[in-house]
Amino acid sequence: MVIAEVVGTVVASQKTPQMQGLSLRIVRRVSPALTPADAYQVAVDVVGAREGDYVLLTSGSAARQTHLTDGAPVDAVVMAIIDAWQVDDQVRYDRGDRV
Amino acid sequence: MVIAEVVGTVVASQKTPQMQGLSLRIVRRVSPALTPADAYQVAVDVVGAREGDYVLLTSGSAARQTHLTDGAPVDAVVMAIIDAWQVDDQVRYDRGDRV
Amino acid sequence: MVIAEVVGTVVASQKTPQMQGLSLRIVRRVSPALTPADAYQVAVDVVGAREGDYVLLTSGSAARQTHLTDGAPVDAVVMAIIDAWQVDDQVRYDRGDRV
Amino acid sequence: MVIAEVVGTVVASQKTPQMQGLSLRIVRRVSPALTPADAYQVAVDVVGAREGDYVLLTSGSAARQTHLTDGAPVDAVVMAIIDAWQVDDQVRYDRGDRV
Amino acid sequence: MVIAEVVGTVVASQKTPQMQGLSLRIVRRVSPALTPADAYQVAVDVVGAREGDYVLLTSGSAARQTHLTDGAPVDAVVMAIIDAWQVDDQVRYDRGDRV
Numbered sequence: 001m002v003i004a005e006v007v008g009t010v011v012a013s014q015k016t017p018q019m020q021g022l023s024l025r026i027v028r029r030v031s032p033a034l035t036p037a038d039a040y041q042v043a044v045d046v047v048g049a050r051e052g053d054y055v056l057l058t059s060g061s062a063a064r065q066t067h068l069t070d071g072a073p074v075d076a077v078v079m080a081i082i083d084a085w086q087v088d089d090q091v092r093y094d095r096g097d098r099v
Numbered sequence: 100m101v102i103a104e105v106v107g108t109v110v111a112s113q114k115t116p117q118m119q120g121l122s123l124r125i126v127r128r129v130s131p132a133l134t135p136a137d138a139y140q141v142a143v144d145v146v147g148a149r150e151g152d153y154v155l156l157t158s159g160s161a162a163r164q165t166h167l168t169d170g171a172p173v174d175a176v177v178m179a180i181i182d183a184w185q186v187d188d189q190v191r192y193d194r195g196d197r198v
Numbered sequence: 199m200v201i202a203e204v205v206g207t208v209v210a211s212q213k214t215p216q217m218q219g220l221s222l223r224i225v226r227r228v229s230p231a232l233t234p235a236d237a238y239q240v241a242v243d244v245v246g247a248r249e250g251d252y253v254l255l256t257s258g259s260a261a262r263q264t265h266l267t268d269g270a271p272v273d274a275v276v277m278a279i280i281d282a283w284q285v286d287d288q289v290r291y292d293r294g295d296r297v
Numbered sequence: 298m299v300i301a302e303v304v305g306t307v308v309a310s311q312k313t314p315q316m317q318g319l320s321l322r323i324v325r326r327v328s329p330a331l332t333p334a335d336a337y338q339v340a341v342d343v344v345g346a347r348e349g350d351y352v353l354l355t356s357g358s359a360a361r362q363t364h365l366t367d368g369a370p371v372d373a374v375v376m377a378i379i380d381a382w383q384v385d386d387q388v389r390y391d392r393g394d395r396v
Numbered sequence: 397m398v399i400a401e402v403v404g405t406v407v408a409s410q411k412t413p414q415m416q417g418l419s420l421r422i423v424r425r426v427s428p429a430l431t432p433a434d435a436y437q438v439a440v441d442v443v444g445a446r447e448g449d450y451v452l453l454t455s456g457s458a459a460r461q462t463h464l465t466d467g468a469p470v471d472a473v474v475m476a477i478i479d480a481w482q483v484d485d486q487v488r489y490d491r492g493d494r495v
Contacts, residue, residue: 032304048311056309060372065369083310084307085306
């Protein structure tokens with residue numbers, strides 16, 4: 001998995017039937033030091049993330065291992081909203097600090 | 100998934116039987132800011148996209164999760180035509196503006 | 199999938215039993231503008247491609263979705279010989295021109 | 298698999314049910330010469346690794362081939378703690394030397 | 397698949413049960429022109445390769461398609477020892493020349 005920030009939304013009305021009702025978000029990878037990368041993906045959000053949230057992004061066949069994405073042509077899913085992370089015993093991000 | 104533009108077509112008559120009847124399109128990745136990347140793939144189109152359309156491209160085993168590609172040696176599929184997307188609360192692309 | 203040129207052959211006698219009888223080819227990626235990339239792979243050929251042919255290369259679990267590669271430890275397969283492709287309404291490659 | 302160092306921890310309370318109880322670690326790739334790369338991932342730890350441990354990181358569908366991650370939307374798992382490795386007949390890392 | 401050279405060994409005693417008894421080798425990618433790349437992986441060897449051997453490396457779910465790796469959290473396997481390869485009708489490597 002990688003850490004990513006939710007930065008946008010995609011709307012698509014012409015799509016395969018299995019995609020009906022799925023929320024499509026644009027996510028951007030960030031480093032553990034919170035540096036945004038020039039790497040964007042579109043992922044299905046199954047946890048109700050909002051723009052600005054830092055999330056865990058799962059790719060590949062694992063993206064279909066949720067109730068909502070099972071059997072859909074989906075290769076990336078937002079499956080957790082991150083509360084905090086630390087590296088080398090230092091807190092690098094704490095969602096509570098932003099509220 | 101990634102955002103890509105449909106830019107071309109591939110014709111192949113000698114192929115494995117499961118590929119019969121599938122539409123092969125050349126797609127090019129674009130950034131959310133609409134900058135085209137030097138990254139091309141060939142994908143099966145299952146939604147009737149036309150050249151110039153911006154589409155969602157799914158890769159890996161998920162590309163076989165459609166009625167048309169099930170059981171075929173296909174690792175990339177165009178499974179939605181994008182109507183619009185926004186990043187940081189700004190609309191970056193709206194298909195209606197092009198008509 | 200990606201467009202690649204068949205450029206060589208690999209011979210291996212000590213291998214897992216499932217690899218017996220499979221044709222191993224060295225392929226090199228090319229751009230839609232026919233620029234060869236410094237990116238080589240070894241793939242199983244299931245369509246009888248010859249050196250110099252431009253082919254479609256499928257990677258990942260999809261490479262096992264052919265009669266010959268089913269159940270084998272194979273992550274790349276040549277599953278079509280390309281006749282022609284076009285980008286931006288221009289023919290970039292036509293196999294007939296080479297005969 | 299790749300060699301990685303465990304460098305941090307992620308906490309996420311809002312997540313898909315299958316992620317409950319799994320330990321999320323931030324890992325950083327290192328070369329066999331112990332040079333750290335600027336490549337971080339989040340992985341589920343199933344072997345009780347501690348920060349500073351060098352571990353084996355498995356990616357893709359193989360990450361679900363453990364008792365703890367089976368059926369979860371997980372694409373990376375720490376599945377072994379490395380005792381030692383050698384390259385060109387030279388020991389490059391020996392965990393015992395660090396104790 | 398890619399061509400790689402076996403360059404080292406990894407020892408790990410704390411690991412998931414399915415990894416018991418598997419031989420872990422460090423492999424380094426080489427180009428068809430025998431130029432080593434700065435790209436290392438750890439793979440399970442199922443064919444008894446020795447250091448210095450050039451081998452075929454299979455990645456992804458295909459790495460579990462051998463008797464030894466079936467059901468294990470393994471994403472890379474050495475499944476053949478290469479005897480020879482040629483590119484553009486020239487032999488670039490012949491194992492017999494080294495004996």
